[in-house]
Amino acid sequence: MSGKTYRATGINLRRMPLGESDLLMTILTRENGLVRAVARGARKANARIGGRTEQFVVNDLQLYRGRSLDQLTQAESLRTFPGLLQDLGRLTAAQYLAEGVLQEAAEGQPQEDLYDLLLVHLERLAATPSHQIAARLVHGVYQLLAVGGVAPEVHFCTVSHRPIAAESAGFSVEAGGLVALECLSHERAGFRLDIEQVAALQLLADADLTPASLDWNYLWIGLERLLRRHIEFHFDRPLRAATLLEMCFEPLAVPAGASPQ
Amino acid sequence: MYTRPLARLIEHLQRLPGIGPKTAQRLAFHLLRRPKSEALQLAQALVEATEQIGVCSRCFNLSAEDPCDICRQSGRQGEMICVVAEPRDLVAIERTREFKGHYHVLGGLINPMEGIGPEQLRIKELLQRVGTDTVKEVILAINPSTEGEMTTMYLSKYVKVLGPRVTRIAFGLPVGGDLEYADEMTLARALEGRREI
Numbered sequence: 001m002s003g004k005t006y007r008a009t010g011i012n013l014r015r016m017p018l019g020e021s022d023l024l025m026t027i028l029t030r031e032n033g034l035v036r037a038v039a040r041g042a043r044k045a046n047a048r049i050g051g052r053t054e055q056f057v058v059n060d061l062q063l064y065r066g067r068s069l070d071q072l073t074q075a076e077s078l079r080t081f082p083g084l085l086q087d088l089g090r091l092t093a094a095q096y097l098a099e100g101v102l103q104e105a106a107e108g109q110p111q112e113d114l115y116d117l118l119l120v121h122l123e124r125l126a127a128t129p130s131h132q133i134a135a136r137l138v139h140g141v142y143q144l145l146a147v148g149g150v151a152p153e154v155h156f157c158t159v160s161h162r163p164i165a166a167e168s169a170g171f172s173v174e175a176g177g178l179v180a181l182e183c184l185s186h187e188r189a190g191f192r193l194d195i196e197q198v199a200a201l202q203l204l205a206d207a208d209l210t211p212a213s214l215d216w217n218y219l220w221i222g223l224e225r226l227l228r229r230h231i232e233f234h235f236d237r238p239l240r241a242a243t244l245l246e247m248c249f250e251p252l253a254v255p256a257g258a259s260p261q
Numbered sequence: 262m263y264t265r266p267l268a269r270l271i272e273h274l275q276r277l278p279g280i281g282p283k284t285a286q287r288l289a290f291h292l293l294r295r296p297k298s299e300a301l302q303l304a305q306a307l308v309e310a311t312e313q314i315g316v317c318s319r320c321f322n323l324s325a326e327d328p329c330d331i332c333r334q335s336g337r338q339g340e341m342i343c344v345v346a347e348p349r350d351l352v353a354i355e356r357t358r359e360f361k362g363h364y365h366v367l368g369g370l371i372n373p374m375e376g377i378g379p380e381q382l383r384i385k386e387l388l389q390r391v392g393t394d395t396v397k398e399v400i401l402a403i404n405p406s407t408e409g410e411m412t413t414m415y416l417s418k419y420v421k422v423l424g425p426r427v428t429r430i431a432f433g434l435p436v437g438g439d440l441e442y443a444d445e446m447t448l449a450r451a452l453e454g455r456r457e458i
């Protein structure tokens with residue numbers, strides 16, 4: 001294999017049409033982080049690469065290093081998540097995760113932890129019943145942020161650093177996490193969270209959610225808004241996929257008071 | 262490097278999709294080498310197209326008349342609406358000469374990551390059509406991509422409650438293609454869409 005050709009394992013996060021029949025792919029690879037590569041002729045109906053360019057397909061890839069963009073020369077699919085395509089909520093949540101990962105992932109360096117974690121959470125989402133999608137989404141978002149070291153602080157007050165137990169507390173986007181109530185006055189932009197919301201936030205740091213907590217649908221829908229603010233503040237750009245969540249959670253419109261603020 | 266009008270021409274050609282600097286340069290030199298009348302005809306065609314073509318207020322296909330040719334044709338079955346993302350998809354289906362119903366052009370697909378939601382597409386207008394006309398079947402001729410799936414799931418949810426049957430075109434092996442070369446996703450789709458013979 002020549003020096004310009006390389007192999008990687010990656011999951012397709014985004015595909016955009018390019019030129020007459022090409023695709024511009026953004027792939028999270030385990031070995032090289034985010035890779036932007038052109039798949040030539042991939043939009044033609046008889047393209048050999050076919051469905052392997054679809055979003056959330058995991059491929060064994062062969063790439064050719066180009067001057068500005070790499071070229072995808074071969075792909076063998078290793079894994080797909082058909083469950084994602086069966087439900088609008090699952091698919092939107094998966095896109096939310098993908099968009100977060102696109103903001104967070106680095107280029108040109110291994111992203112093994114982020115990659116492995118994304119697959120775990122997509123797999124969970126792909127099998128999630130509608131009323132637990134919000135829980136799975138919020139947990140996935142938190143965990144993906146945590147692996148990059150940018151998750152909000154949920155165990156200590158970000159102002160006084162005292163541990164926060166089962167109590168109501170504030171949340172400050174600027175401070176990057178929970179704020180003890182006695183410190184909240186210093187943080188003008190703080191949200192007030194009740195005991196349940198604080199407890200739920202703290203659960204997010206665990207590798208998996210407890211079965212009971214998966215059913216706290218309204219609580220998670222509220223916390224999604226909070227995490228969304230955190231992400232948008234941190235990366236300084238809107239999360240576009242998030243704005244479509246309401247469309248999917250619409251049958252369970254958020255009751256007044258269930259969301260922070 | 263170029264005299265000013267030539268530089269401007271190249272610059273404008275370069276803005277077209279799929280045209281890089283090299284191709285733009287080649288096109289510009291070609292236009293200048295040909296008789297002047299050809300270039301003027303091209304310019305006039307551009308002006309006329311942009312001035313006269315709008316969208317049909319029923320199906321949102323590109324058209325110089327409103328309603329468009331297809332919506333006005335008397336031989337077409339009004340109880341069938343084929344929903345496509347873009348006008349070029351409509352053209353592709355028309356070329357088959359197999360479909361005799363009406364169309365509805367959405368103007369794109371739901372794409373959360375690009376910030377395109379249902380309210381930016383002609384979905385409300387489709388639901389209005391389905392709700393008022395005597396539509397018996399809505400055929401979704403939409404790409405099997407993630408965005409296509411999202412749009413299909415969204416549409417079927419809202420169209421079905423209005424009564425008509427909602428179908429989707431089949432996906433699978435390209436005619437003339439070899440089964441052994443088909444990728445797993447395509448084969449899975451083909452299996453899913455199998456039918457009794």
Ligand SMILES: [Zn+2]
Nearest residue numbers: 317320329332
């Ligand atoms: Zn029309």
